[in-house]
Amino acid sequence: MSSSLRVALVQDRDRGSAHANLARIEERVAQAAAAGARLVLLQELHNGAYFCQHQDVREFERAEPIPGPSTERLAALAQAHAVVLVSSLFERRAAGLYHNTAVVFDADGRIAGRYRKMHIPDDPGFMEKFYFTPGDLGFEPIDTAVGRLGVLVCWDQWYPEAARLMALAGAEMLLYPTAIGWDPRDEHAEQRRQQEAWVLSQRGHAVANGLPVLSCNRVGDESDPTGHGPGIRFWGTSFVAGPQGELLARAGEVDDELLLADIDLARSEDVRRIWPFLRDRRIDAYGDLLRRFRSP
């Protein structure tokens, strides 16, 4: 059995409705499968606009149960093309209880598992704490036909703890559906620092844990529905890194793109033999990682 796995990332702009976005995803997954991809990663909240630019109770209408209409359609898509599909949905769990949830479909269309975003951001333009209850399923990888997937979502990408916990649970790669972009008012140098920091952080997780990282980001301009904010320019730049953090593929920052890459799942074993970081962790001295801060 070959250790090479072709993966595809669907970097896209919002196409105005769940119907239009799902139709586009169906087109892209078909293209990915035709190109030999066996794993397809979608961007965060791919069914619609990134609605967290404002706080409006009407936005909860976007949420749906899991399983529900979107998972039915995505399950059929995964099955039709025999691909493992990593999606990102606004989950309605109960009245007043919603999550930002990644749903993984196995190559036979079955729901292989779900991950509820654990770290929830909240800052101007990204007011997620209003909408999403922090996940309560922990950091658990999801087993699929292409391997054990460490699926995390967006803000999680800044937390080495999340990546490490997935690796310790045997994840063979990390996958991040994400939606991150610039405040168009920021100066160019600051925008570049932010974008580069975002890439660095995730490539760093690849290095620290000796496994591939796939990150699929949204692209395009979305305005603030209130008309008061500057809107967001999503910076695309979806990428795939290998287990030494090396870039295997990287998308542009302006256009929608189907990004393909081949990852070598056997390479992690080699990399971890020359750099056996897991061997030397000082678990006797890490207790304070469970504290908020170590000073008063």
Add this chain to the structure above:
Amino acid sequence: MSSSLRVALVQDRDRGSAHANLARIEERVAQAAAAGARLVLLQELHNGAYFCQHQDVREFERAEPIPGPSTERLAALAQAHAVVLVSSLFERRAAGLYHNTAVVFDADGRIAGRYRKMHIPDDPGFMEKFYFTPGDLGFEPIDTAVGRLGVLVCWDQWYPEAARLMALAGAEMLLYPTAIGWDPRDEHAEQRRQQEAWVLSQRGHAVANGLPVLSCNRVGDESDPTGHGPGIRFWGTSFVAGPQGELLARAGEVDDELLLADIDLARSEDVRRIWPFLRDRRIDAYGDLLRRFRSP
């Protein structure tokens, strides 16, 4: 009081004896102080060759107590130039008990504190587990005239846990004396991946924790004393990164170099306000970070 701090990193090759290396360090610290540096970082085990390429009990003769002859000389140096000096010594604590220890001298020459390397590597060319007992002082920053320093050493640089614990204890920057290089037999592409991974990992710590990172590495070729191994080509590339992981200065990979950079200690506050990662850590869900592995 200005928040700008000029720092200097002394990237050097082994000059054959502790006497010659310390004389060179005295020269470099004088140059750094003359250039306005108030903090000087030396490379790992700067007093001599990187002796861990082989296992030989005679190498323990290099070790010395702390305080001891080297700390006396380095204390005088720090005091003479009124700089905070971060050094790296082979500590003899007792018969059969040795550590790889960073000693920090305050600008008045006093020993401000010490850090005993917590993560100890052991792989071909870097057989440190023979020489160094893992540190027992934990991850505690050291207070100095230029701020609270999170001093770590070499192999620690691969562990996000170490960086995080220093940040949680209020460290204002991370500093790594290090000695890392290539196996000259490795192919060029592999050498580049390793070097880039090393930079990525540490820049990733800057991003995750919103603080500057200073890393000072050895340079030059050192042969295997047994004549059996390929030797090590230390890759230099010492660097200073800001709190978004942005590179502020980076040395070459072949020559000795006094690397200067200005870091803005107030910048971390701004960066952590726009990206408040510490706010959202899921300390309720990090318990398994204290386990060796989460599978059987």
